[in-house]
Amino acid sequence: MANTGKILQSDSILEDFGTTHQSGTSLRKIDSFRYYSVYARSDYLNMLLLRYLPENLVFTPMRNFTNWIWIFVMVSILVIAIFTLTMNRFINKPIKKLVEVFRHVENGNLQISLNTDDVESKENSPICTPDSTKWLTV
Numbered sequence: 678m679a680n681t682g683k684i685l686q687s688d689s690i691l692e693d694f695g696t697t698h699q700s701g702t703s704l705r706k707i708d709s710f711r712y713y714s715v716y717a718r719s720d721y722l723n724m725l726l727l728r729y730l731p732e733n734l735v736f737t738p739m740r741n742f743t744n745w746i747w748i749f750v751m752v753s754i755l756v757i758a759i760f761t762l763t764m765n766r767f768i769n770k771p772i773k774k775l776v777e778v779f780r781h782v783e784n785g786n787l788q789i790s791l792n793t794d795d796v797e798s799k800e801n802s803p804i805c806t807p808d809s810t811k812w813l814t815v
Contacts, residue, residue, distance in 0.1 A: 704732065 700717040
């Protein structure tokens with residue numbers, strides 16, 4: 678348990694809770710230190726349970742957790758970008774090649790065929806015609 682080395686004056690602390698009729702939490706500054714206080718009042722026992730914790734003891738683990746969340750967000754964005762580029766390569770490019778073949782058919786070239794062996798890259802995917810000397814690159 679972290680200790681600030683200061684003895685807190687109970688009279689000044691309890692004055693703030695004298696009018697409180699509920700339980701709760703608060704962040705308070707006593708002298709030059711900030712404390713996170715947790716309190717619960719019992720009317721049945723006519724008692725107030727009060728606990729002061731130094732602010733750094735409470736919020737330091739949450740700051741570390743926040744750093745891990747940012748790392749997770751950055752890794753997630755990187756994975757989404759890689760997935761998007763991969764889907765572009767394996768779905769959009771073959772569809773563009775198919776559209777290009779349809780455009781040739783639309784222009785009247787009914788003798789054209791699509792080489793489906795190589796659909797990965799734009800440079801290595803020829804459209805071949807029955808005449809093997811003609812290679813069209815999409």
